[in-house]
Amino acid sequence: MAAILREHDPRSILVTSEATPELWEYTSDLVTGFASRGIDVTLALLGAPPSPSQLRILEILPNVRIEVTRLPSVVSAESATDLSQATSTLLAAANEFAVDLVHLHSPMLAGTKRWTMPVVASNFSCSGTWWSTKSTGQMPADLMWRTRATAIGMSILDCVIAPTWAHACAVTDFYGAGLSLVSVPIGRRPSLKINPSAEKFVFSAGDIWHEGWNASTMDKIAGSLTVPMYCSGEPRSLSGSTVQLKNLRCLGQIDSQNKDVVLGQASVFISAATYDPVGIHVLDAARAGAALVLSDLPGYREFWEGAAVFVNPRNADDFVGAAESLLGNSQWRAEMALNALDRSREYGTERMLQGLLHVYAAVLAKRAIALTA
Template sequence: MTGRHVLMTTDAVGGVWQYSTDLARELARGGYQVSLAVFGPAPDEAQRRCAAGIDGVRLLETGLPLDWMCDGADVVTQAAQSLALLADACGADIIHCNSPALAGAADFPVPVVAVAHGCIATWWQAAKNEPLDPAYRWHGEMMRRGLLAADVVVAPSASFAATLQSTYRLPQMPLVVHNGRPPTASGMGGRRSLDAALTIGRMWDPVKNGALLDAVAGMIDLRFLAAGPLCSPHGEEITFAHIQALGQVPGPDLNELLALHPIAVSAARFEPFGLAVLEAASAGCALVLSDIATFRELWDGAARFADPDDAEGFAAAITRVHGDPALRQQLGAAAQARAARYTPAATADAVMALYRTLRPDREAAA
């Protein structure tokens, strides 16, 4: 046992919850004590049960706001100051901050590892292809201060690390630690194939390119399913004319669906990593992905690619994979093999190595 205590911020809204609980489980196995501090909306009962089932991990429902859901800097600064007090009160040795906007807004008593999973400025550019709305510039300023103030800055892909450095004029490139997900157990069985395409994610989010996928669904002779919320916490929503929307699908049900090996499709215009694609790959689904830098970095050689502005190109790629069972099986096997690189254990090994660079004296004495 190292005796190290990590205070890790999380939220119950999206992929950060998966990342933080998977990582916390592996850190606990590595001898770390982990306190998960929830910012933003409270976790639901299933999420509470998930956290309660991880030995060595304590869930702290702080009631503090989530930075990207706030209207201004003052409330985020107060949340950062509360995080600093919490770190002192719980005896944390390291703050693992999954909301980098907090990292420069308080005087923290211990080293801070800031992990950027996304941000308003980079999302805005991808979604709208225009400068950030002045109403949100405060968040961009807080992100830059946080990224500069943190002891270590981490991005989940080299592509997003480069985007962060350019967007926030950072003197150094963030370190790259790929995200991971546990292997999808149901994907290890037979090669049954569902006669459908499937996309997974926040359907309301314009960077997920749902409108283009709906057009694609109208071009192909194949059922097209979408798993994920249609409405955002801020009220944005999407409706489909051709896609069959499944809404938010519980994890076990999604695993069962992936075990049938639909063709997994993402036309995202921007993706810091893409946990949903990883889950589909882990299950052995053939991948048809947008030709963006992140997906090339992670899946080149294990997927088919199409331009995220080219609905006909996506339709042709999906039709090609669907019409060739041997190709579909080959792509599914390649995706599953590639997915084996991206596990929570691999992520945790890299993160623990970073932790040791922060306080080597205490690590050696433990």
């Protein structure tokens, strides 16, 4: 039975997304959750079209419309012109289908002018906050125009949604105060592949090509462990550059179901990331029953304080020491894995959906008040 909508809940939404594995899982949970509540959803997809298997679950929902735009994705866009074309297409779709609200997956898609309906955007990561983690060097031109587009987009949005308060603070520090910012944690469904016995190998996952994933440190860790270390993810960037790994055994990009199987067998999950605002792979590892060894980042602390071992992301030896200690002490490993599993249950899809609907209702109510003032 569909949930009863409140006065300021949207009756129809346009949601944007891309078919990348992590973003698609998030989008599928959103669309399915909204549709189950009787909300009409128009899903506008940028970038490469999704596979038939990706679409299958959403296509059977009666109140979901899927628009494959084939426009450049946020990542593959080469200029602000590419993004302005996407913005125009999305605005036309929002007007055509008379949606109550638009939820963009990046502030860059908001464009430069105020929309005719309320618009919110998720800031999962951005060039500005990523660059602020680096101590030296001038921002490259490709990141500079993206940073400008993000700043302009956020200035006209009704609300910016960050996955953690730590990232919301980073956004404020870099782009300045005055933005309407909230934090709504990412949520996941419970894993069905938990293996309490676990096997003695270490696992990781992420955008291996991205500098923030810290591939050089991860490879050093893999070379010093007494057990195998595997990772899933794409080592090749869109520009064609490839991260070279000597010790870490890369499985390539694997779907969520197969990743859950591997995570359910791993003893320890390591993230040595220097930038990871969302932390979705850590959440996946925790809900699958792996013990966590993580970079000492504010966002990781926010989610996993007391449920993970924290390490300086530049110190490979400390990661190795923490992982080997967990591998050699089954009681401690089981305790840390259980702590992480219990914590992961706080971040389910229902909490995420309720948080987003609360944001939507507040934005719609504010617009309604402004129109009658």
